[in-house]
Amino acid sequence: MQKAKGKIGFKGFVVIASGVIVVTLSSLYNRTTLLHNAKLDTSRRTTDSLTWPKTFGYGRVATTQDIAAWDIDIQPDGKGLPAGSGTVHEGKVVYLAKCAACHGAEGKEIAGQKLPAPALVSDTTFQGRKSNTIGNYWPYATTVFDYIRRSMPYTAPGTLTNNEVYALTAYILGQNHIIKTDAVINAQTLPKVIMPAKKHFITDDREGGAEVK
């Protein structure tokens, strides 16, 4: 096996050597360097993946409990949303108790006052907006649930019940005039909420090259 590979390398050398007259000096240099490396490859394997086992057998199989304990993410189609529900009204009560201290009484930017946390509420107009909020900038309603459940309240993350998170999501969406004040938010209704800002989002398609975009 080793020997056969060496022979292939040698053939390669002959082919390139006969092409010397037509190649420029610099490309000759590149080619010989490449060839040099290629020759080294045959004498000692620089990659050992060929000899890797199918499995290393390190680690352990995760149990359903392992996964359930950490698997808290939500996708835009609603995958991952737990059982439970909440209303705008219920959300207001939780908001005032657990969020208003940082995000302001109504979640809105207050002129001349610097809140310790970003504004969550505005109108839904994208053009001319003062700051980015859930009303004018967030493309998916499921993100509101996911983010509040994993990260808020800032100083006590992970302490809210699923019903509280649903209710807070309802309250914030209601404040932004995205859902009606009597709406019930749950695993079925949340993914159906269409966010006003969604239409503005585009995926970066730049791949380098001369153009400045």
Add this chain to the structure above:
Amino acid sequence: MGKKEKLLMNRRTWLGGTLAAAVIHVQTAWGKSIQIPTLSSEDDPTKKIGPGPSKLGKRSLFEHPVRKPSDISSRTPLQDLYSTITPSDLHFERHHAGVPVIDPEKYELLIHGMVDKPMKFTLRDLKRFPSVTRTCFIECAGNFRTGKEEMTPQDILGLTSQSEWTGVMLSTLFREVGVQPKATWFLAEGSDAAVLTRSIPVSKGWNDAMIVYAQNGEAIRPEQGYPARLLLPGWEGNTNVKWLRRIELSDQLWMTREETSKYTYPVKDRIRQFSFDMDARSIITFPSYPANVEPGWIEIRGIAWTGRGKVHRVDVSTDSGKTWNSARLQEPVLDKAHTYFRYLWHWSGNETEIMSRVIDETGYMQPTLRQLIDARGVDITGYHLNPITAWVIKRDGSVKFKSESWK
């Protein structure tokens, strides 16, 4: 220990003490008071034995490079560095809910979702897999500040740093758990109080992503993700999820808060999302504010980098952008890595502007702020903004940032 030896020991310790005790207070560029030791003629180092060996080395008493912290980040003092590796304790930080304390004995990484075999790996497990070392930069996607003349490279774009990282290729773990062909995205989740998440294309995982547990030869620092983080060479810092606890494979993405509300930016009347690659960028770090220079020969120095591969060329202008010359690149030029450049210049003493621009291997040339505004509109934010940065050399030798405003 003999009596004589003991005496010497005490004398050495004592000597070290006196030197440290003689200090003067000076103001740094940012008004912070630091202590600088003073030496008298009695402190001739050839006449006194210095302190002996110690367990942990420290910087010279005369060197004080420091990060510059704000509430949410701290910046690397690029103007104090001489090459491209960032000392680990000067690596920039950006986190969304502080630096967690994670017991390495309790640490586990869960990989699940569209895999044949959902698995949990301890830190010990991760270290047993075939390992790889690579040097690359990590840059925060929001790394541009402007506004006044008195700004250092650290102030302008100190949210970029470079380390030599060691860990396991993510592809090795993908193989181990049997990632299913229909999986197109994976979620990376941290175990800080933000439980930060990002959606990453699976192709990056197969390509050059790593789970790293070491930085510059030792265990990774807490601020950089101890005990293990995701490393996505060349991609925006935020996607390199620190304190990584979970990877989930899926055929759709998540639209997490960090890829919708944050790390997105206006381009005309649109919001651009998923700008993974960091655009090519460079900056002259010497001379830069707050340096003072004298007429004569000056070696202009700086760093250049691109998230799309290698730096191909760096041009330097010493006449306010009218003409450009190629700088010398320090070899080896590494993929997705800070690359040091140097350009020898003779300064006549007249006021001028010096600046650099990088060209990467895709043919992309670092743009001016004007070009970026023309392409994206005046509502541009600091996200993914990589303009040419110019320094004004004044007749008195002071160096000031050429702060351009765009509104």
